[in-house]
Amino acid sequence: MSNSPSKYRFLFAGGGTGGHLFPAVAVAELIREMKPEADILFVGTKDRIEGRVVPKLGFKFKSIWIKGFSRKINFENLLFPVKLFVSVIQSLIINMSFKPKVAIGSGGYVAGPAIWAASVMGAKIILIEQNSYPGVTTRLLEKYATEVHLSFQESKKYLRKEKVHHLTGNPVRKNLGRMEKTEALGNFGLSGEKKTLLVLGGSLGAKTINEAMSESIKILEENNIQVLWQTGINYFQQFKMMNSKKVKIYDFIEDMNSAYSACDLLLARAGATTIAELLNLGIPAILVPSPNVAENHQYYNAKSLSDNDAAILIEDKELKKDLVRSVLNTLNSESKLSDLKKKALQMAKPDAAKVIAQNAIKFSEAV
DSSP states (O other), X not given: OOSSOOSOEEEEEOOSSXXXXXXXXXXXXXXHHHOTTOEEEEEEOTTSHHHHHHHHTTOEEEEOOOXXXXXXXXXXXXXXXXXXXXXXXXXXXXXXHHOOSEEEEOSSTTHHHHHHHHHHTTOEEEEEXXXXXXXXXXXXXXXXXXXXXXXXXXXXXXXXXXXXXXXXXXXXXXXXXXXXXXXXXXXTTOOTTSEEEEEEOTTTOOXXXXXXXXXXXXXXXXXXXXXXXXXXXXXXXXXXXXXXXXXXXXXXXXXXXXXXXXXXEEEEOOOHHHHHHHHHHTOOEEEOOOSSSGGGHHHHHHHHHHHTTSSEEOOGGGHHHHHHHHHHHHHTOHHHHHHHHHHHHHHOOTTHHHHHHHHHHHHHHHO
């Protein structure tokens, strides 16, 4: 570490998935913009997304051994206590060396040891909870937190330390934005005369969404609807032959600003990042929560929007039956599209990253 350390020293811990990592990245990038002299360190696991993404963004990165507890009985679970103990020791060593003024945890198992160790070293603790039902890491670390930033009002009933809760929203990347729709449609070779459905199932893909789309695509085309469809890497080979003039199929869409700008309606899983982006951009959406996530948190995310008329919720098991009806009823009603957009924007918290970054800087200056 530097011989003359900056007074602005921030440790970030969170990852395992993009939903846990990218909110932390959004805050870190703003801190770096506001205080170029800031010393920023990310702690994560080297074989997950943070190990690939963080170094490319120009941030320091240290890895620890922790890995999530599998819901299936396997050998990895037997090693969990050992990995947890080793990760705590590694985290203490990292924190003793780095001496953070503020530590920011954004969820995932990796945040547990790293943020706890930072609290032992006297750092101010800020937690970012993206989901309506808080993850186990947030619930365990809450007792050490100076602030817990929430995306959903409903989260408060699952937490205990009410005085530190802030309904701030989920930080999103600073380059998130809209462009002119005709230009966006042109980027994908789509017509400006038809309604456009954007289908997202995550970077790997969502089996149920892809199968439901393949069964429904002919009816959607007959109803003059064009589709921009991200199958995910795992399913592209299976569905790529359905590409046509009205149906554009990709394994992964890099230019999400164009994709969001081109669509009239979004069909997607209910991950925290997707929800934050659709709220901030006011995108009408049908959300299909994944049933294969910890603590069923995607269902609670989607239900929060549905209860506020800011999105349509379809459970995974009902999608094949309800997809065509829901898509047609929504796209054929300008008032429905307008209401969904209006209610989504009402729930949006576009300044989340800025608020958290400013508070982190304030705490660093006070320590």
